[in-house]
Amino acid sequence: MNEERFKFYVLEIAKLDEHHHNLAEGLDKVRRELMVHDYINARSEMANLLLDLQHHYNYEEKLMLGIGYPYLESHAFEHKRLLEVAQKVKIDANSLKLLVLSELEEIIYKHTDTYDRQLADYINEENNDTK
Numbered sequence: 727m728n729e730e731r732f733k734f735y736v737l738e739i740a741k742l743d744e745h746h747h748n749l750a751e752g753l754d755k756v757r758r759e760l761m762v763h764d765y766i767n768a769r770s771e772m773a774n775l776l777l778d779l780q781h782h783y784n785y786e787e788k789l790m791l792g793i794g795y796p797y798l799e800s801h802a803f804e805h806k807r808l809l810e811v812a813q814k815v816k817i818d819a820n821s822l823k824l825l826v827l828s829e830l831e832e833i834i835y836k837h838t839d840t841y842d843r844q845l846a847d848y849i850n851e852e853n854n855d856t857k
């Protein structure tokens with residue numbers, strides 16, 4: 727993946743950064759398949775990405791619960807909204823196009839840069855042991 731681009735999304739929380747890196751790679755895999763018009767593989771990579779997203783959001787929500795994070799509710803709501811967008815991409819095969827993927831990519835990165843960054847700042851400020 728584009729490491730230059732990814733560095734903007736590094737939060738200095740090892741597990742979160744590892745997850746986000748994997749998600750970025752997952753997005754890139756879907757993109758690569760779309761670019762060679764292999765829609766069967768693109769759908770399969772999209773299904774993998776969805777599972778990774780679900781797993782990651784569960785992880786973050788458990789983490790937030792564990793540290794008594796005050797903004798858990800709005801953050802989790804945003805995860806739900808994001809998953810709904812991602813699920814729509816999977817269900818309608820015809821929508822698996824680069825433009826749709828770019829939109830999904832943008833909201834995933836935007837989430838990391840806002841909601842997840844706020845969480846990381848909170849963890850770092852509180853000097854929690856979750857790092």
Ligand SMILES: [Fe+2]
Nearest residue numbers: 782786838842
């Ligand atoms: Fe995240």
Ligand SMILES: [Fe+2]
Nearest residue numbers: 786837841842
């Ligand atoms: Fe998040």
